Amino acid sequence: MQLAKSIEEIRADFPILSTMAHGKPLVYLDNGATTQKPLQVINVMEELYRTTNANVHRGVHYLSDRVSERYEAARETARAFINARSREEIIFTAGTTASINAVAFSFGERYVREGDEILISGMEHHANIVPWQMLCERKRAKLKIIPFSDEGVLDIEAYRTLLTERTRIVAVTHVSNVLGTVNPVKEIVAEAHRHGIPVLVDGAQGIQHGLVDVTDLDCDFYVFSGHKVYGPNGIGVLYGKADMLNELPPYQGGGDMVANVTFEKTTYNVLPFKFEAGTTNFTGAIGLAAALDYLSALGREAVAQREQSLLALATAGLSAIDGIRIYGTAPHKVSVISFLPGTIHQLDAGMILDKMGIAVRTGTHCAQPLMERYGITGNIRASIAFYNTEDEVEALVKGIRRVTEMFV
Amino acid sequence: MNINEIQDQIIEEFAVFGDWMERYEYLIDLGRSLGPFDEKHKTPEYLIEGCQSKVWLYPSFENGIITFTAESDALITRGIVALLVRVFSGRTPAEIVDASIYFIEKIGLRENLSPTRSNGLLAMMKQMRLYALAYKAKQEHQ
Numbered sequence: 001m002q003l004a005k006s007i008e009e010i011r012a013d014f015p016i017l018s019t020m021a022h023g024k025p026l027v028y029l030d031n032g033a034t035t036q037k038p039l040q041v042i043n044v045m046e047e048l049y050r051t052t053n054a055n056v057h058r059g060v061h062y063l064s065d066r067v068s069e070r071y072e073a074a075r076e077t078a079r080a081f082i083n084a085r086s087r088e089e090i091i092f093t094a095g096t097t098a099s100i101n102a103v104a105f106s107f108g109e110r111y112v113r114e115g116d117e118i119l120i121s122g123m124e125h126h127a128n129i130v131p132w133q134m135l136c137e138r139k140r141a142k143l144k145i146i147p148f149s150d151e152g153v154l155d156i157e158a159y160r161t162l163l164t165e166r167t168r169i170v171a172v173t174h175v176s177n178v179l180g181t182v183n184p185v186k187e188i189v190a191e192a193h194r195h196g197i198p199v200l201v202d203g204a205q206g207i208q209h210g211l212v213d214v215t216d217l218d219c220d221f222y223v224f225s226g227h228k229v230y231g232p233n234g235i236g237v238l239y240g241k242a243d244m245l246n247e248l249p250p251y252q253g254g255g256d257m258v259a260n261v262t263f264e265k266t267t268y269n270v271l272p273f274k275f276e277a278g279t280t281n282f283t284g285a286i287g288l289a290a291a292l293d294y295l296s297a298l299g300r301e302a303v304a305q306r307e308q309s310l311l312a313l314a315t316a317g318l319s320a321i322d323g324i325r326i327y328g329t330a331p332h333k334v335s336v337i338s339f340l341p342g343t344i345h346q347l348d349a350g351m352i353l354d355k356m357g358i359a360v361r362t363g364t365h366c367a368q369p370l371m372e373r374y375g376i377t378g379n380i381r382a383s384i385a386f387y388n389t390e391d392e393v394e395a396l397v398k399g400i401r402r403v404t405e406m407f408v
Numbered sequence: 409m410n411i412n413e414i415q416d417q418i419i420e421e422f423a424v425f426g427d428w429m430e431r432y433e434y435l436i437d438l439g440r441s442l443g444p445f446d447e448k449h450k451t452p453e454y455l456i457e458g459c460q461s462k463v464w465l466y467p468s469f470e471n472g473i474i475t476f477t478a479e480s481d482a483l484i485t486r487g488i489v490a491l492l493v494r495v496f497s498g499r500t501p502a503e504i505v506d507a508s509i510y511f512i513e514k515i516g517l518r519e520n521l522s523p524t525r526s527n528g529l530l531a532m533m534k535q536m537r538l539y540a541l542a543y544k545a546k547q548e549h550q
Contacts, residue, residue, distance in 0.1 A: 345482035355428040
């Protein structure tokens with residue numbers, strides 16, 4: 001699989017990659033936190049504000065029609081990207097967090113009662129923990145946790161036994177933001193469905209690393225953020241099966257989500273508008289579509305392959321350093337590598353790397369229970385994107401070697 | 409030496425460093441040489457929790473003088489902690505309350521005291537001032 005462009009051409013699409021940080025060429029390895037945006041996204045958003053700005057779905061006038069068409073075209077792009085069956089199953093939200101909160105609220109109102117159980121995994125980001133905890137508090141339900149091995153692999157046997165007649169929903173991450181593990185979500189969904197239990201998949205770290213096919217996965221919900229897939233921030237997607245979404249009450253009231261409003265009774269609009277109250281982030285949605293188009297044109301499988309080869313390089317380079325501990329060694333993982341060099345504190349290492357121009361994430365990565373599982377207060381995470389180079393991976397390895405020398 | 413003289417002394421010490429690595433290496437040395445912190449004070453009461461690193465700060469007050477001992481789990485943070493202890497420990501409450509701290513910015517470590525860095529240092533400085541205010545109030549009551 002070949003990328004449709006050379007690495008030089010790709011890097012030219014991302015102007016920010018030529019930044020100098022503290023006088024050194026920026027080495028951006030914090031793609032798990034947010035990804036950089038290609039000109040194709042930046043330009044479309046700028047062009048939109050210059051030429052096609054009006055409110056969507058509200059006007060009978062020229063501009064409103066134009067922008068509404070483009071907004072709905074963006075929905076179609078998102079639908080095709082994850083292979084959903086219909087465009088009404090694509091709800092635009094503010095991001096992954098907003099999407100999970102929406103499901104936790106609406107699903108919880110409709111289906112969760114006292115004594116019921118919600119099942120999540122031990123490797124979730126706080127965004128896929130806290131909304132469910134809030135739901136459990138509201139409904140006096142119980143939160144159950146699927147354990148995982150030291151390598152970062154979910155314990156599927158334990159998962160099977162945790163599914164009970166009280167389980168109402170399973171919410172599990174597609175890819176761990178710390179360990180990089182790609183979870184067997186298709187298997188997880190199939191197992192839950194045998195018991196008639198729906199599954200939400202947190203795709204925040206899954207969407208940008210290759211193919212996602214929600215029809216094949218058969219999950220009931222799949223959620224992701226635009227900014228982690230080379231699109232703008234403040235936009236995300238909540239995919240839900242139409243049958244499921246039709247059953248759920250809306251979680252926000254306002255304009256556009258209604259069919260008819262009187263002071264006595266309001267009836268709701270059809271999907272997807274029922275879940276899109278108020279003026280949506282239509283510029284964000286159109287920018288996101290441009291990002292998805294960019295990835296598709298580049299070749300999604302080729303993107304995944306390139307990232308795998310960079311991951312292998314980083315893993316080999318870092319593993320060769322004395323005393324290094326890598327967190328997350330699952331056989332199936334994406335280009336995320338979390339580690340600690342000896343007993344050196346992650347913040348110390350991160351600060352030195354920063355002065356070398358190398359951007360990594362340090363700390364708990366919004367996954368405190370996972371850190372506790374390993375008995376650490378945090379670690380260093382390098383998250384690699386297709387636009388990173390072999391030289392940049394080498395710079396990271398050299399940087400960590402330098403750090404270990406400084407702290408001897 | 410008063411607080412400002414110590415601040416000026418620190419600024420002078422840092423002036424000799426050519427690049428960032430030297431500055432950090434010096435902070436690491438300072439962190440290593442920070443005086444011992446009594447393990448029994450490593451309790452939630454004296455913990456200043458940052459998202460990125462932790463700082464413990466223990467005050468004692470005797471003969472009108474506040475003595476601080478402190479500790480951090482990260483070494484560079486510990487180095488900066490050592491500098492703050494050097495400036496603030498062994499002072500009267502009034503000296504601390506009236507102090508204006510400028511050395512951090514002058515030695516190029518301002519980003520380490522930004523609210524977004526969340527390493528516990530900004531909160532540590534605030535906490536030192538709060539202890540000083542409390543001891544000052546106590547003195548005025550006597």
